[in-house]
Amino acid sequence: MHFTSEASSNGVLERTFTLGDITGVLWSPDSVNSGGPLLLSGHSGGMHKKAPGLVAGALHHVTAHGFTVAAIDAPGHGDRPRSTQDEQAVDAIRHARASGESIAPLVVEYNLSVAQRAVPEWQATLDALQALPEIGTTARVGYGGMNLGVVTGILLAPVESRIAALSLGGVFVDDALLAAAGKVTVPVHYRIPWDDDHLDRNAGIALFDAFGATDKTLHAHSGSLHQVPDHERDCAARFFVEHLR
């Protein structure tokens, strides 16, 4: 893991890094040895490691609760090259959107492909983060994600025992994702945008119901996926505080 930039403002240290082909960013309290939990944050499809909602959530976790938060660009996203397969999938989604067709089946397929590639990258990133003296292996680890980041989290948690809790929300749901969710047994916090133009609320409820966890929490808010009320952002942080301390 090589740090490629470092900046500090409002009590938060932001460091970008590379790890092989992976590009990422790490936010931590300015007082480096915080001892707080580590949160891995997975962005939406089409976005990147510094998506505005992701950054807002990360800064809140760091400043209000002393977390360290890491985000990486998913394969084909942000600062990373797109493969021919990525280009074709993105073109197909754009074309469907422009011609008024449902993008859901295409997004579901592409999300799964990207998430499968992202799982070993998150594991390698976690190895490298835990090798940093200021993080180490004692900090408990949570994972949060939206959309594509939800699919990644659902595939990651069952194969990565270091993930102790998940906070997810807003994703297209198909039978494969419902089946995968059944394998998630760590505590889950799931968020549904109640009035999103694209995401069906009943599919979100079915996904919440499918999680294999016995400790799970569903939060729905009026408005769309990106209209997250402040109190909901803090609820997610408090869910992690309760489960990672």
Place this chain on the structure above:
Amino acid sequence: MHFTSEASSNGVLERTFTLGDITGVLWSPDSVNSGGPLLLSGHSGGMHKKAPGLVAGALHHVTAHGFTVAAIDAPGHGDRPRSTQDEQAVDAIRHARASGESIAPLVVEYNLSVAQRAVPEWQATLDALQALPEIGTTARVGYGGMNLGVVTGILLAPVESRIAALSLGGVFVDDALLAAAGKVTVPVHYRIPWDDDHLDRNAGIALFDAFGATDKTLHAHSGSLHQVPDHERDCAARFFVEHLR
């Protein structure tokens, strides 16, 4: 309003009061002029103004966020006499429970009767509270309730413009309640116990959907009505903080 007892512990002043036939309790920060919001708290059917869950929530609101919280015994509950009608309704519910029949239709009917009587009592209580110099009319007012307290809140909010936000959860739902919920236009926070033996989660979702408010939040948690996780209790408080400040 006559105060009948006063005790202070852990920074919280607890005062019981009577107002005509109404018996109630008021919790406030020890430093009396807190200037914080006023929360009216409606207990479950069969419970009373000091139901354990209600008290836990009230103390959290006072100590963590500087609220003043008031609770009153519903008609026929707590320190108040039961009418013949109350006795008959309670006997019928007990009988149904003992013989393994569904209690839902009986509870729905009795809740509605009690809530209709409770609405003017809450309004009179609010008048008296606002006449106290340490509360006054500038503090914004919210209402929280479970079960019977949900029905009361849904009937109260549309006729009482001083109520600026509702936090409710866990109730038997019928068509009359769905229709009443459509008249609620203030922000609503609604909580569903996902695995309750008696409360149907889909009825809870239908009620959430029925609220006429444009700003609404649904929280569901694993477990039963009375197994509220700590982070959920705090979410309700933060919902009020966001809407009453």
